Amino acid sequence: MKSPALDYLRVETLSAALDAFAGQGGEAIYLAGGHSVVPSLTLRLQAPSLLIDISRIAELSGIELIDGWLRIGAMTRHAEMISNPLIAAHAPLLSAAAPHVAHPAIRNRGTIGGSLSLADPASEFPAVAIAMRSEIEVVGPQGPRRVSADDFFLGLYETAMAPGEILRSVFVPPVAAGQVVAFDELARRRGDYAMVGAGIQASLEGGRVEDASIAFFAVGSRPTRAASVEAALSGRMLDAVAIKAAQAALADDLEPDDQPNMSAAMRLHLARVLLGRLLGNLGGPTA
Ligand SMILES: Cc1cc2nc3c(=O)[nH]c(=O)nc-3n(C[C@H](O)[C@H](O)[C@H](O)COP(=O)(O)OP(=O)(O)OC[C@H]3O[C@@H](n4cnc5c(N)ncnc54)[C@H](O)[C@@H]3O)c2cc1C
Structure with missing residues (x-):
């Protein structure tokens, strides 16, 4: 057509x-x-x-450290999440997620601003923006305002942007020393939209989880912060018992629907499997 x-x-x-x-x-x-x-x-x-x-607007470009944040302009292409050294150093969860977004041809054109504005619940970057505790800057006729990623995604393809507002930047708190990240998704084929995916950013002190931020996508109508899982892990040694407790808590965070191609129970099961893998592999420090 x-x-x-x-x-x-x-x-x-x-x-x-x-x-x-x-x-x-x-x-x-x-x-x-x-x-x-x-x-x-x-x-x-x-x-x-x-x-x-809006692709030629200079204000929507750029990647820089400013006032203690990493600012990523809305027109930054998905491919730059992988290749840009500032993003790799300060927002490694984005770099870990980007290779899972579609295929190289799409990553060379698609932008982070487009992905966040669209708010597809199956997209990687909205969940990652939540897990990184980032803030999203939008500009309208009244000027700029910043919204925490937690409050930005309201529902299926629905955000806190008013009609006509433009997403200008994503502000990411740079990872701190001792913080680790992990990202993975389960998809039928590499490059397909995920059946379930998640990103984690956490501080580990001697194997103990001091602070974890976890968000899932492709489960429900919007990216979802796994607050019960975070609470279940807080202050605990990251061992098999803690991982089982986290997997049990996940049912309180996610509300998958029954879909023609997958039941809600199966999606929750896959999310638990994924969470177990991610926590089991939460590796060495990134900063
Ligand atoms: C075959 C295929 C496979 C894909 N697979 C994946 C995948 O696995 N994971 C994934 O996350 N995405 C996937 N995508 C989507 C792709 O990543 C999109 O390009 C991206 O989500 C949107 O970015 P864009 O820059 O292309 O936005 P556009 O298509 O130009 O815009 C998307 C929407 O956002 C609005 N918009 C764009 N920028 C702004 C802004 N700065 N401020 C306000 N509104 C704005 C537009 O008006 C529009 O409504 C796939 C796309 C295709 C075609």
């Missing part, structure tokens, strides 16, 4: 993008890497009057 007829506008500034959106009475959409927008247009899942290309 072909896309419905629409107008295209490439803008160079945030204010031009916001103005263009405001002039369309809610009938415009932003275009970043296009790897979700373009398929949705050609499948006629949406029919905006105007496509506003």
Whole structure:
């Protein structure tokens, strides 16, 4: 199928993008890497009057350490999560997750801002943003505001962004000395969307879990912080008993639905298996 007829506008500034959106009475959409927008247009899942290309806006680019945070511009491509040394050093969970996102051709175009804005519950980066305790900066007509990743993902393809707001940056607290990370997912084939996945960032003191931050994806309608699992692990030696307790606690955090291709019980089982693997492999310090 072909896309419905629409107008295209490439803008160079945030204010031009916001103005263009405001002039369309809610009938415009932003275009970043296009790897979700373009398929949705050609499948006629949406029919905006105007496509506003934000990919050349300088303010949406850049990766830098600033005021104690790692700022990652919205237009940063998935591939840069793997290749950029600042991200590898300060946000290693992103680097660990990125190779699981689709295939190289998609990672070369898809952007972190597009992935977080889309809020597909099966996507890797929204869960990772939660596990890293990052903050998401959005800009609207009233100026910029920051929302914790925990509060950003509201439901299926639904975020805390108001219509027309633009995601400008992700602010990540750099990993501290002694923090370790682990990421994995279960997919039918490498590159497919996951059946279940999770990212963990934790501080280990002599094998004891001092602080763990764990988020799952592809289980339920949005990425989910595993708060009960975190509580079950807190202050405990990371041994087989603790891992079993964490796996038991997972039922309090996740609410999978019965799907035609998989029952809720099977998805919860897979999530427990994945959690056991991740905790069992929580390796050496990254910083
Ligand atoms: C075959 C295939 C396989 C894929 N597999 C995976 C996978 O395994 N895991 C995964 O996570 N993703 C996967 N994707 C999705 C891919 O990663 C997308 O590119 C990505 O999720 C969206 O990023 P984008 O830059 O392409 O955004 P676009 O497609 O340009 O935009 C996506 C949405 O976000 C909005 N938007 C984009 N940027 C901003 C911004 N800065 N501010 C406000 N709104 C914005 C757009 O208006 C649109 O609604 C796959 C895609 C394809 C085609």
